[in-house]
Amino acid sequence: MSAETKQRPPTHSTDTALQREPALTIFQRGAPGRRAFQCPELDVPDVPLQDLLPVHLRRSEPPRLPEVSEPEIVRHYVRLSKRNFDLDSGFYPLGSCTMKHNPRLHERVAALPGHARLHPLQDPERAQGALELMWNLERALSEVSGLPHVCLQPSAGSHGELAGVLLTRAYHEARGETRHKVLTPDTAHGTNPATVTMAGFEVVKIATNPDGGVDLDDLRVKADTDVACLMLTNPNTLGLFDSNIQEIARIVHEVGATLYYDGANLNAVMGLSRPGDMGFDIVHFNLHKSFTQPHGGGGPGSGPIAVSDRIEPFLPVPRIVRNEGSNDDGPRFDLVEDWPGAKSIGRLRGFQGNYGCFVRSYAYIRSLGAPGLKDASETAVLNANYLLARLRQLGVSEHLPLAYGELCLHEFVLSGGPMKRNLKIKTLDLAKRLLDYGYHPPTVYFPLLVEEALMVEPTETETKETLDSFAEALAELLHEAAEDPEIAQNAPYTTPVRRLDEVGAAKHPVIRQSL
Amino acid sequence: MSAETKQRPPTHSTDTALQREPALTIFQRGAPGRRAFQCPELDVPDVPLQDLLPVHLRRSEPPRLPEVSEPEIVRHYVRLSKRNFDLDSGFYPLGSCTMKHNPRLHERVAALPGHARLHPLQDPERAQGALELMWNLERALSEVSGLPHVCLQPSAGSHGELAGVLLTRAYHEARGETRHKVLTPDTAHGTNPATVTMAGFEVVKIATNPDGGVDLDDLRVKADTDVACLMLTNPNTLGLFDSNIQEIARIVHEVGATLYYDGANLNAVMGLSRPGDMGFDIVHFNLHKSFTQPHGGGGPGSGPIAVSDRIEPFLPVPRIVRNEGSNDDGPRFDLVEDWPGAKSIGRLRGFQGNYGCFVRSYAYIRSLGAPGLKDASETAVLNANYLLARLRQLGVSEHLPLAYGELCLHEFVLSGGPMKRNLKIKTLDLAKRLLDYGYHPPTVYFPLLVEEALMVEPTETETKETLDSFAEALAELLHEAAEDPEIAQNAPYTTPVRRLDEVGAAKHPVIRQSL
């Protein structure tokens, strides 16, 4: 039933140790003069500070940082960590986020001083290992996406999107065109339209057809020569593959626009189907999703992009090049700001991108290899469809029907509409009650076009046992709600804090510790 | 009140998530064929096994080890870890165990491949860093103990004790004497008498005087020429320094016996008083106490010994020697099995001892230095006396008086006798109820001569705030007991499991998972 037990979790506030523990910040601990840091000795002349820095440029008061000992810091943050739910502790079927297991080997290799203490401005000839790693990763991502050119620089998915749309702008401008519109389906993730605006374009929404795909008629109407790009996720945020993808590509290309692939859902199709083969011009990857860079509670991430030949001239700088070395002494790698035909959009950030993430995702790709990546996607899709089937068997879909389609790929979206009407609990209530059952809830209220959406992505690294208990927990939760909807309406009961006043928080923002 | 809050913890079983989680072992998880390990490829000829190993020597059935994936292993043990209380999460005043903070720097340096992947049989000339570290540690321990010769080999305190008593045997035998008795005070830790027996001697108990020290008259009576050694802890397990130590040494040496120092309480006197100066011949250290090697839930530890000149010839092998190198190329270190005058007792274990612990404790000594070590002991003693004073102020000592003396050194022992009589709760009940308050209880029922003993050692790395809240928690707990002793008698309520049936466990031992 609940994550590890067969009993129902409590239906009252249990006043656990974590609930009783007041949330004191590190600034509320310690005492004046206490410290952890011992400053290295002053081994140079003790010149008076004012001789080095005029007083008017000087800081007058030390910042009120904590005054705490190392044991206090460790205890504070170790205790704090226990107030987090995490992937290593339980099932985390957060749709669209691909919460797959993060192998610890990746942390070990990323921590090797040769990677971790390498300065980003080290001369390329003395950073050959890093550049070769990046080159190999570029080649692997190119092969997975089916697009020839890769840039690893973007810091996350939405940064990759920005790169992609700016590339589209540069592409059109190079052809002497100024286009103003970018199309996004109403299933699109919020970063898509936000990116479009940031890149100076206007968002035009495309409707979704009854099968959950792009409404071709609406697309045909809106796809005119003022359209710079269509941004698509495929499989889309409904977990469905748009089988009209080739026709879509035709329409978009016909008006001279580019086709952008939001790669957040790549985990469904690695080694099985490639955006490049579908007709996409630009792809972004989320290394922190499909390629298991740990998510860190909100980053770091990494959002490399892959592009077709016609987009390549505009890629951000610097780029990695591989020079065939003179016979025996292997290839040499370099970073360049210019190349034949280059019309780069410039930089998106400092240095070469989130190398630490590259190391982890490259280790992942080397561990799995070609068969392993394909197997990962197949298992991810198998797990999603199995869980969906289990929910049907257990009658859950009576209250939470699949929003679109019959099968799904790596994730699926249920509609809580019937549940809301029949059982009087909202998807939010269901999510909060799931916390008591020991699970991280699926993504809720996204995509927007699904009423009371519940978006479930189990990933390939979960076991059948886990999927079964999760399905049973959902079923049990609905029985519970049928008996007494208030249980879910007032949930959670067992978490370190219970439902929080988000409205109040936004009305009178308190965003730092008062000191 | 309780560790982090000002409220009383619950007085009923709260049915927390951890309590609901059934204790499944790793053997009860997974599924046939599942695995984490990918075997490196067979790159040598695939010779039939029976050609290499006759069938009658072969294993017929694979052991029934778990069949689990890496994600399952990680989740299993991460969840399991949450069922432990630990020093990084809370106050751990376990008397006689010196639960001081374990700086994380020590884990970092111990993990350096040059230390962690060094083979114990590496040629000394290619392990100079390790041997120099061990040499430096020997010198530092010699200086702290005030005894000239050190051997790092023993694996823990009791192993050091065994070394010490065997050294005593060898010392007497070398003088053509066979002695049969070893004296231990009734305050001694259990490992002392157990060691005596294992080393082939007979234990003779020495009484404790009203001040908590050795009863000199009893000692004089029992100290005859059949006595090989007196084993003493100073400060002793009552946290008291035996001010007669010089007279004790005189008596013991007069009959030709050796004086052994159980160093478990060294944290009280580092840089302040030295066993060697008190007249001890042999000392053992607990690196996992005074020198902060993390305790690991029951080891690893390390129990080096320091000895006087007359004991030196008998030290275990191998020993580290330092040879002054030819002028510029510094000193050279070596391991030897023989040296001038050597009559070694031989080996106590394989290789050179728990080097990984040496690295940590050496890093600790380098971090603190001479002033830091002294400061550590002074603060440990200050904290213990402050906590004792706070308990007096809060009236706790009315029910839990100090067993002996007025002040204490690094720890103190209270007697729960009055509490048991006045409030009807035993020291055990108090300890169990403390669990609900979020603390690890002090050591209970040791030393044996104190009725309902409660042995408290706060250590130097705890803050005044922590000591204050602990004192308040104890006071509150006694008020609670005064109102209703059953609360403590039935405690704990909030722990992952509640009181366990230890008698049943011993009567029908189940010591492995049935498969």
Add this chain to the structure above:
Amino acid sequence: MLAAIGVSSVQEIFDRQIPREVRLDRPLDLPDGQSEQDVYEHLRALAARNVSAEDELCFLGAGMYDHYVPAIVDMLMERSEFLTPYTPYQPEISQGGLQVMFEYQTAICELTALPVSNASVYEGPSAVASAGYLAKLHNNRSRFVVSAGLHPHTLATLRTYAHGYGIEVVEVPLSGGVTDPEAWAEAIDENTSAAIFAQPNFYGAVEDAAALSAAAKAAGGEQLVTIAQVDPIALGVLAPPGECGVDVAVGEGQSLGNRLDFGGPSFGFFAARESYLRRMPGRIAGETTDVDGRRGFVLTLQTREQHIRREKATSNICTSQALNALAGVVYLSWLGRQGFVELGELLLRRTNYARETLCSLDGVAALHSQPVVREFAVRLDADVAAVRRRCAAAGVNPGADLHALTGRDEDRGGLLVAITERRSRADIDQLVEVLGQAVAAERRGGESGRRVEVGASA
């Protein structure tokens, strides 16, 4: 499992959803999978072909610095509970991460003396570009006036972004190592959306932040947004931007407990005056209470964000740098109130010692005489690339080649030298010796680097 689904094979699931024509009919052209130990050996071999700050005496800085990262930072970052969760969408089970954000925001506000901070952005240069976007949303003006003292990566990134959201970027030159005050006032007018400078600037020089801000407001009016890219470590000794009339202070957080990692991941910090709160990019953690009155934390002011506001969002950022920001606040707690200042003062003194001793060498001159805190620029009377090669052969990386980074003619011969607390006086003296010999050898007209090596190993 297949039976439950009602298919005969996993293939069937795909066949029924993905058209044949767009299916990949061959295996990916990638190496096979490897065992854990083989992958470890491969990644270790790659690492061995990098010369890291562990392998040489490194004076490289120019945006990222080889500070000592205390062991507790690694230990805490590696805890599953911090390493593996997603963004805290369910606050009830994410109080750990949310409180860390709240603490981090507090620390950044203290450092910058500004009242509001978000929970991190990607990194330094893009933080400036995001600050520019904030300015555009705020006053909808058409031009950014930027100091040439900004990091070249910042200038490049800002141009890339600004071209997207349609803002012109005008660069103001330096004079005497700092932003030219006249040119600065000149360039700014009522069409100027933001005036942007770096503190200290790319050449290590401390700018008169208060004067630059005041001049900008005077010329551009109150609606103009003053933006400073600040080095957080320098704030141990420098007047905080909040006290210098700066509206938005952003910067690279790597120095605060994050590894070099060949450039990332680290974090960017973003602090501002109250009035910009609702235009901030990224996550912001806020304090609130739960139904039982317990103190708790949530992601707040989300109406700024893409998942709510979509095309009207103040930024497109979603995944940010939470784990790196955790490292930042743990590091700052480790340094502590006094330690943070002590560190700044140590760097100030060591850096000035290094500049003095280096500039006493023949063929080495200060590129400017402005105050410096932790980094400084010198001009070599020799080919910088050749000199750097000689130093490298002696195990010393003397710093960054200025011209290679800025491409500015006036930077030819320029070397940017950074000092951290890991570089002792002895290390600095070794740099002086090795660099001195390298420059001398080059000026003698470049015979072999052998003498340099001998010198170094002495």
Add this chain to the structure above:
Amino acid sequence: MLAAIGVSSVQEIFDRQIPREVRLDRPLDLPDGQSEQDVYEHLRALAARNVSAEDELCFLGAGMYDHYVPAIVDMLMERSEFLTPYTPYQPEISQGGLQVMFEYQTAICELTALPVSNASVYEGPSAVASAGYLAKLHNNRSRFVVSAGLHPHTLATLRTYAHGYGIEVVEVPLSGGVTDPEAWAEAIDENTSAAIFAQPNFYGAVEDAAALSAAAKAAGGEQLVTIAQVDPIALGVLAPPGECGVDVAVGEGQSLGNRLDFGGPSFGFFAARESYLRRMPGRIAGETTDVDGRRGFVLTLQTREQHIRREKATSNICTSQALNALAGVVYLSWLGRQGFVELGELLLRRTNYARETLCSLDGVAALHSQPVVREFAVRLDADVAAVRRRCAAAGVNPGADLHALTGRDEDRGGLLVAITERRSRADIDQLVEVLGQAVAAERRGGESGRRVEVGASA
């Protein structure tokens, strides 16, 4: 705080308790304290002066082996909840550690096919000495008969302990690489407390454990205790001691997920037949239930232990190797049921490949022809020390010098070569090449090792 205590200074607290004469009236003669970064640099410099298995191709074994330790082992050992608690004296808040012990005991029982295991002892050799003490307590006889095939450190440790508890140790020689069956039967009689051998023995040879046990019981009667020191990794392919008539199986656990650490900490395992349960040394975790009926674990059968039984305890052990035993059970779970056997078979094949190819060299001969699993002994027709030096110069540590370890004349020229899964065929081939050239050079009468290096780098 002083006020509360009622003293004027900390000094006073000491003055009132410790007599002047035994107070230290000077500072300790030790270096001053250092900052974290300085201590790190110092320890790193020391590490850099060790040639570890990361730095050379290492074929050393002889009791400890360079196996790959999976990353999850480090990650779990470093978790505060496992790293920092004391021995689980309060079971209600120590279920994690106690269950780990229970799982560990289960795994050891499976490996050894014996019904009971404790929660770990210090390490291998002292585990044998403790097993000997168990035998003494069990039958109170006067002599141990031990095979010369035991590790020399085991023999030495056993002698040290046995001298203490007063038992004579008689050594039985090997013949043809394994314990001489006649001499073995000869040596054992009704005064023999225990008959002790190693599987595989120190020379890598697989003993006929069943025959040795049967012979021992036949000669010494049922009261005699048969003790085997077994290599746990070899049990992937070898018949487990429990199926060979062994009463007590002990051994060194380092191979199971523990680092080399220059010899420790690791753990010793200790498994036995049911009848010895109440004479086992060390901690034992047992299953039970709590007052509400939940499954739980406790330290059980504590009446064996020193803190209860004091001078009557079955052992003096207190702190043991809990964290290392955790590494052991995590490692075994990672290998898994099939993987454990696959690993054993891989080692068996690679080891035999190595022995064959090495023995095909001129001047290299097998020291015995018995079956070997993961280690084997050869005799060099050259000075072993000199050959090892040459190999070292070529980046290869070819294995241990047998004579240096045993001091036995018949071991002169002996080299003990260990193979782990980290030593690929290519590595073995490199060993063969380097060793071959070293032996050749020495037999030619020792000119410089240069040719060896060339060979190696080819």
